[in-house]
Amino acid sequence: MTANPFQLSSLLVGHKADVSILRTRRRATEDAPHSSLSSRSLQVRATAAPSDSLLVTASRDNSVVVWDRNSSVPAEFGARSAFKGHSHFVNALTFLPPSAAHPNGLIVSAGSDKLILVFDPSLPDNPLYTLVGHSENVCALGAGLGGDVLSGSWDYTAKVWRHWECVHTLKHHHSVWAVLGVEPDAVVTASADKTIKLWRGGKDVHTFTGHTDAVRGLALLPGLGFASCSNDATIRGWALTGQSLFELHGHTSFVYSIAVLPTGEIVSGGEDRTVRVWRGEQCVQTIMHPCTSVWSVSVLPNGDILSGGSDGVARVFTRSQERIASAEISAIFEESVSSQAIPSNQVGDVDKSKLPGPEALERPGKKDQDIIMVRIGNSVEAYQWSQANGSWTKIGEVVDAVGGGRRQLYDGKEYDYVFDIDIGEGVPPLKLPFNATENPYAAAQDFINKHELPQGYLDQIANFIISNAKGVTLGATSGAGFADPFTGGSRYIPGGAQVMLPFDSSISGRNDELLNTIAYTFVKAANLTAIATKIVSLNSDIEKSMDYGSLALNREEEPRMEAIIKSLDSPTKLRDFLQKPQLDLIRRVAFEWPAAMRFPGLDILRLTILATPAPLESTTFLADLVEAGGFARLTGAGGSGEKADETNAMLALRVLANAFAIPEGILFMFKERAKIVKVVKDSWRGTANKNLRVAFATLVLNYAVLLNAKKEDDALRVELIQLLVELLGAETDSEAQLRSLVALGTLIHGNPDAKMAAQLLGVAEVVRKAVRTTGDSETKLKEAEIELAALVR
Numbered sequence: 001m002t003a004n005p006f007q008l009s010s011l012l013v014g015h016k017a018d019v020s021i022l023r024t025r026r027r028a029t030e031d032a033p034h035s036s037l038s039s040r041s042l043q044v045r046a047t048a049a050p051s052d053s054l055l056v057t058a059s060r061d062n063s064v065v066v067w068d069r070n071s072s073v074p075a076e077f078g079a080r081s082a083f084k085g086h087s088h089f090v091n092a093l094t095f096l097p098p099s100a101a102h103p104n105g106l107i108v109s110a111g112s113d114k115l116i117l118v119f120d121p122s123l124p125d126n127p128l129y130t131l132v133g134h135s136e137n138v139c140a141l142g143a144g145l146g147g148d149v150l151s152g153s154w155d156y157t158a159k160v161w162r163h164w165e166c167v168h169t170l171k172h173h174h175s176v177w178a179v180l181g182v183e184p185d186a187v188v189t190a191s192a193d194k195t196i197k198l199w200r201g202g203k204d205v206h207t208f209t210g211h212t213d214a215v216r217g218l219a220l221l222p223g224l225g226f227a228s229c230s231n232d233a234t235i236r237g238w239a240l241t242g243q244s245l246f247e248l249h250g251h252t253s254f255v256y257s258i259a260v261l262p263t264g265e266i267v268s269g270g271e272d273r274t275v276r277v278w279r280g281e282q283c284v285q286t287i288m289h290p291c292t293s294v295w296s297v298s299v300l301p302n303g304d305i306l307s308g309g310s311d312g313v314a315r316v317f318t319r320s321q322e323r324i325a326s327a328e329i330s331a332i333f334e335e336s337v338s339s340q341a342i343p344s345n346q347v348g349d350v351d352k353s354k355l356p357g358p359e360a361l362e363r364p365g366k367k368d369q370d371i372i373m374v375r376i377g378n379s380v381e382a383y384q385w386s387q388a389n390g391s392w393t394k395i396g397e398v399v400d401a402v403g404g405g406r407r408q409l410y411d412g413k414e415y416d417y418v419f420d421i422d423i424g425e426g427v428p429p430l431k432l433p434f435n436a437t438e439n440p441y442a443a444a445q446d447f448i449n450k451h452e453l454p455q456g457y458l459d460q461i462a463n464f465i466i467s468n469a470k471g472v473t474l475g476a477t478s479g480a481g482f483a484d485p486f487t488g489g490s491r492y493i494p495g496g497a498q499v500m501l502p503f504d505s506s507i508s509g510r511n512d513e514l515l516n517t518i519a520y521t522f523v524k525a526a527n528l529t530a531i532a533t534k535i536v537s538l539n540s541d542i543e544k545s546m547d548y549g550s551l552a553l554n555r556e557e558e559p560r561m562e563a564i565i566k567s568l569d570s571p572t573k574l575r576d577f578l579q580k581p582q583l584d585l586i587r588r589v590a591f592e593w594p595a596a597m598r599f600p601g602l603d604i605l606r607l608t609i610l611a612t613p614a615p616l617e618s619t620t621f622l623a624d625l626v627e628a629g630g631f632a633r634l635t636g637a638g639g640s641g642e643k644a645d646e647t648n649a650m651l652a653l654r655v656l657a658n659a660f661a662i663p664e665g666i667l668f669m670f671k672e673r674a675k676i677v678k679v680v681k682d683s684w685r686g687t688a689n690k691n692l693r694v695a696f697a698t699l700v701l702n703y704a705v706l707l708n709a710k711k712e713d714d715a716l717r718v719e720l721i722q723l724l725v726e727l728l729g730a731e732t733d734s735e736a737q738l739r740s741l742v743a744l745g746t747l748i749h750g751n752p753d754a755k756m757a758a759q760l761l762g763v764a765e766v767v768r769k770a771v772r773t774t775g776d777s778e779t780k781l782k783e784a785e786i787e788l789a790a791l792v793r
Contacts, residue, residue: 003263005285005386006277006305006317008325008333010075043293044308046093046141048107049300054121056107057314058090064109066121074323077316081124087768088112088786094141096149102128108149110138112786116151116161129164136175142218144181152176158189160202168202180218180226182240188226190215196228198240206242219258219266221245229255229268235278250276250283253442259299267305269294271441275307275317286371287317288384288395290336292440338394355380361392371395421447421461432461440465518709520660520702521739523695526607531600532565535589538597551592553585561585568607591624596644602651609658609665622659622668646689653680653695660702670706673716677703681723690733697739700724704746717747718757725761729769741767745788755791764789 046058053069055077064083070076090111098105102120106128110116116131116138131149140152149161154175160168170176174192182188187199196208196215213231220226225239231254237245253271260266266278271293277285291311298306304318315333318324325333355375365372365385372392374381383392420429432447434440444461447453536558543552553561564582586608589601609622656676659665669676684696700720707717724740724747731737744763748754767788 003284004319006287006319008330009304009316009318009323010077010325010329043295043310043312044314045089045091045295046109047296047298047306047308047314048093048095049298049304049306050095050097050105050107050121052300052302052304055300055306055314055316056093056095057308058093058109058111059312060089062086062088062090062111064090064093064107064119066107066124075318075325075329083107083109083117083119083124083127085109085117085119085127085130086111086113086115087789089137091137091139092141092151094143094149096143096147099147108141108143110141110151112137113789114138114153114786116141116149118149118164131161131164131166133159133166133169139175140177140179142179142181142187144184144187146181146184148181150179150181150187152179152189156191158187158199160187168199170197170199170202170204172197174214177214177216178218178228180220182220182226186240188218190218190228194230196238206240208238208242210236210244210247213254216255217257217268219260221260221264227258227260227266229258229270231255233270233272235266235268246281248278248281248283250278250286256294257296259297259305261299261305262301262303267297267299269297269307275305277305286384288337289315290333290339334393364390365392417465419465421464432465434465518705520705521698522610522658522661523606523654523698524610526568526603528565528568531603532562534600535561535565538593538600542593542597545594548594551588553588557585561589564608565604568604587624595648599644599647599651602648602655606651606655606658609655610661622656622665622672646687646692649683649687650689650692650695653683653692653699656680657695657699657702660706666706669703670710673703673706673713677716677719684727690736693727693731693733693736694739697724697727697736697743701739701743701746704743708746708749714751714753717751717754721747721754721757721763722761725758725763725766728766741785741788745791748788748791758791764793 043060044057045060048056050056053071055067056064057067058064062084063086066080066083067077068080070078086109088111090109092110094108096102096106096108096118104121107119107121108116109119114132114134114136116134117127118129118131119127131151134151134153134155134157136154138151138153140150140158142150144150144160147162148167149164150158151161152158152175156172156174156176158170158172158176158179159166160170168187170187170189172189172191172193172195176189176191178190180188180190182198185201188196189199190196192214194209194211194213194215196211196218197204198206198208208228211228211230211232211234215228215230217229218226221237224245225237227235227237229235233249233251233253233255235248235251235255235258237247239245248266248268251268251270251272251274255268255270257270258266258268261277263279265284267275268278269275273289273292273294275287275289275294275297276283277287287305287307289307289309289311291309291313293310294307295310296308300306300316302320304316304320304323306314306316308314324330355373357375360372360374361383365387367385367387370385372383372385374383379397381397382395384395385392415433415435417434419432419434421432430447430451432443434443440462441458443465444458447461448457535553539553539558542548560582564586586601586604590598590605591601593601656669659669680696680699684693687693700723703716703720707713707720721744724744728737728740728744731740744758744767748758748763767785
């Protein structure tokens with residue numbers, strides 16, 4: 001007998017959202033519909049369904065949420081409580097059934113903080129147990145048939161935990177993405193090394209091969225063996241003896257998760273926006289989702305399906321009429337699905353000229369879940385037939401149809417987009433070709449593999465592709481709002497289709513450890529035309545001033561200053577201009593003009609230090625800054641008001657940070673380090689100018705790199721740690737935080753005295769609170785927090 005198709009059941013809203021059910025149609029549409037748990041961009045990465053009335057979801061907002069079914073309205077769930085014990089993304093969940101010791105059962109969660117936490121569902125405040133042992137992100141959890149906890153990690157191992165102690169460590173050649181208990185003391189593990197292993201008593205007894213890419217999920221097939229899913233877009237069935245039982249094809253991209261219904265049907269979810277239901281070797285239903293990735297699928301005992309998606313939403317689907325969502329919620333879900341763009345490789349080759357018009361929708365489908373494409377004007381829309389409703393439902397607009405007009409050529413092939421990926425100052429941008437039919441995460445992973453880049457860049461590159469493939473101009477995530485005081489332009493990341501990783505720096509060396517950098521960081525971006533225009537405008541004002549008229553540039557000096565500015569983009573040109581008369585002009589503008597008018601002179605000085613071929617002269621500028629209270633005069637003696645003082649302080653800090661660009665500047669900054677730190681250490685206190693705080697953090701970061709290179713002055717090292725701890729304690733800006741964290745890690749790395757000082761100062765807790773304060777989910781900031789916590793442990 002043919003089972004009814006699954007339909008939407010309920011909508012759950014949580015994870016960084018107010019705990020309520022469907023406030024308004026518009027709000028629910030924005031949060032994405034369903035029995036949905038919403039965390040917006042903070043993806044729901046794991047789900048569990050311990051009972052028909054209890055659901056659990058985990059998200060990149062660091063939380064685990066428990067949901068209870070509304071006894072009066074079966075299609076609704078409400079958030080009971082949130083477990084907040086994790087300090088980073090939560091990636092995995094499992095549930096241990098009730099026992100005599102724990103009659104409520106136990107919720108087990110794990111994530112990027114490398115910890116496994118065990119909670120009683122009724123006690124959300126603190127975990128009952130914390131399992132420590134993995135050295136990398138814990139990405140998989142399972143329950144052994146004898147009550148064990150099973151875990152898999154990026155550290156290439158799986159672990160078996162019995163009575164909260166590790167009893168077996170099981171090793172693969174790459175990350176372990178899935179774990180499954182199949183018999184008492186028998187465990188199956190799946191890995192990015194493309195293999196599946198069966199372990200008995202901690203010993204490797206069989207290796208299953210067949211998948212051609214990373215194996216991502218496992219599910220028990222009662223009486224048969226188990227099923228697996230993979231990045232190769234297939235699902236396979238296996239007997240424990242090693243025999244291959246079946247191979248299912250239908251997904252068009254990575255398959256992340258599988259589960260088995262009480263009917264024996266398999267449910268799968270993946271990177272092609274779908275949950276699919278399989279009966280035998282046939283896909284009997286495809287449930288489109290309004291998100292790129294379906295990260296997790298779980299099955300309720302009553303046969304309902306729970307899915308977790310990259311749009312921050314978890315959804316429940318049911319075959320039961322009594323649990324089907326209201327017409328309003330169902331309409332919201334259908335609207336959100338129909339608004340999605342569908343790559344043509346998910347629906348087959350497309351030739352617009354041969355497609356039917358909207359009249360095709362007047363004829364019924366040949367079978368349930370049939371998909372047809374219809375030409376509507378110049379667009380191609382995909383529709384799916386519902387046998388239950390007797391109607392066609394729009395599931396999205398097909399993009400990249402033949403004749404769509406691909407525009408760019410790369411390596412002899414045509415692509416819809418060719419992006420520039422800037423991996424560091426002085427290194428030519430790398431080209432990333434991309435078609436609308438491709439999966440952004442797959443394209444980003446291929447790019448990382450090809451160029452041997454750190455894996456931590458995956459989310460950043462994928463999000464960049466997603467944004468720009470929609471025609472959205474990329475801005476600096478962590479630097480939004482940071483503009484030079486007179487150009488108004490972005491300081492670090494240029495506009496347009498380009499991404500810079502992770503911030504503007506000149507690489508003198510490269511190290512994959514974020515918190516042990518060997519690279520000095522400089523402020524290089526500038527609008528030279530805007531600087532020249534501002535100098536001329538301000539000079540005109542000074543000429544009219546009775547008090548400062550003598551400081552104005554005369555008719556010969558003004559074009560000389562413009563020539564200096566124009567030459568800043570070329571050291572060869574600068575060599576012809578930078579003589580004593582020109583240096584005197586720069587000094588006059590930067591140090592003698594009224595305080596409110598000095599900023600373009602200081603910015604010229606910042607750029608001059610980066611480009612000058614006359615380093616001995618450049619260091620005299622630095623002496624002007626630090627000798628005889630020069631920094632204090634710049635930032636507080638002009639009587640111009642706090643805003644001008646802060647702008648000058650920010651630019652003076654940039655000048656000092658850029659001094660590390662030339663050997664003579666490094667020598668000067670090391671020789672005068674005590675004096676310079678004394679002069680600038682209070683510059684950031686009490687200021688609302690986040691540009692100034694970023695400049696201060698950049699200067700300290702460069703000093704951290706210098707002290708590590710020199711291996712000297714532990715007293716100054718500890719003083720800088722104290723300053724950074726104080727800064728982080730009050731800092732809410734993510735870019736200032738990131739630079740401060742990198743500086744802290746660099747100061748502490750490999751230095752026992754610095755580590756002890758950090759422990760005494762409570763660095764780990766300060767950092768944890770600081771990162772929570774920003775509310776920022778930027779990957780690098782989270783990575784830095786985790787690395788630093790491990791560094792001071």
